[in-house]
Amino acid sequence: MANFYTPIRKPITNQVKQVEIMALDAFGQGIAKERGKTIFVKQALPGEKVDIRITEDKKHYAKAEVVRRKNDSPQRVQPACQHFGICGGCQLQHASTAIQQQSKQQALQYLLERETGINLNHLSVDVIAANNYAYRRRARLALLVINDRLVMGFRKQTSNDIVNIDMCPILTPNLAKLVQPLRDRLNSLTNKKALGHIEILDVESGIIVVLRHIKPLSEQDKQQLTSFAEQYQLSFYLHGETLVQLTQNGDPYYYIDDLQLTFSPLDFIQVNREINQKMVAKALDWLALTDEDYVLDLFCGMGNFSLPMAKYAKQVVGIEGVNALVEKATANVAVNQRLNNQKTLNAHFYQHDLDHLDKTATWLNTTPFNKILLDPARSGALNMVKQMVSMACSTIIYISCNPATLVRDSKILLEAGYRIDQLAILDMFPQTKHLESMIRFVK
Incomplete structure (x- = not known):
């Protein structure tokens, strides 16, 4: 979710200096260099010469605001919102879609390479994108x-x-x-x-x-x-x-892969309908499921991935920390079998706090899982990833909303003999600094 509050940063000096913006970081800040120090400049784009005022000065970097722009980058566009620059919801409406996606792609690849020591130049990074506006449901x-x-x-x-x-x-x-x-x-x-x-x-409801x-x-x-x-x-x-x-309109629901998922208005759902559809489709493509696969879906929620995977796999087991979501996921299996009159969706769900894993859990020791999908919260899945290593599954798909915890958890898998063979950026929140991604690890 977007963070709408940033502490006030008053200029620490009235001195104005000119810099040239070299690149754009994933948070929508222009990057300049001065005497070896990196300066992050709000709402400046590559190729622009700008007069800036420093608002925060650290030993190795500084932050600045634009006082005057001398020229416009070809990648600069007119923001679509009259509140842009004041409202904290969006940070990138001044930047073209191409440079937004490019900066996020480069930031993720750079972070993975820097922290893990692996070279990803051989990979073609997919950009899973849809509408740039009118997307937030x-x-x-x-x-x-x-x-x-x-x-x-x-x-x-x-x-x-x-x-x-x-x-x-x-x-x-x-x-x-x-x-x-x-x-x-x-x-x-x-x-x-x-x-x-x-x-x-x-x-949809x-x-x-x-x-x-x-x-x-x-x-x-x-x-x-x-x-x-x-x-x-x-x-x-x-x-x-x-x-x-107040009004009796029935339980709300949405569709994913032709399946109906019922939920409570307080439950988490992906805010971008089109990207959610494409994300699930990409996961199914990367997993290449057959009726011989046993799949473990961690942090499964109400079954956003579990139910689509159950259409193709022999068995899917979903694990979720919130018991109410486990109940909804189980109910969603029954609803879809009744609605679609199709083959049995062999999906079973269990409540378990994956941050404090009980290694004696029945679901962990009775099913011969060979593929795993996980979609954790921003805190990542450190304890579960350590357990996944011992399971030696052939394929792991990790969906992330936080590059920092993704890199931390990826290092464990890479050190255990997995390699990254697919990498994608999910443009879930166009016009904002938020970076979501998915990676396929193979043993």
């Missing part, structure tokens, strides 16, 4: 009352204040057109200060709104929200001490 908007008016939007780049957005081009069209009427309705409530934040989702409130809402306010939900045909939930559904 889930977003959390902050709420704040100022002078009895409700402000709704994302955090600013340089403070904890909120940008009162009128539009957001990275949201799906269904969500983008909901922003203003939703804010207007929330402004009509009698106790706006009871509101915390709001989440909006756009999935319809639009979902989850309103977090820190104090009980009046019956009048609940009726206002119910009528709004009916007007816009939404599934509306109130999230106080518990989750309460």
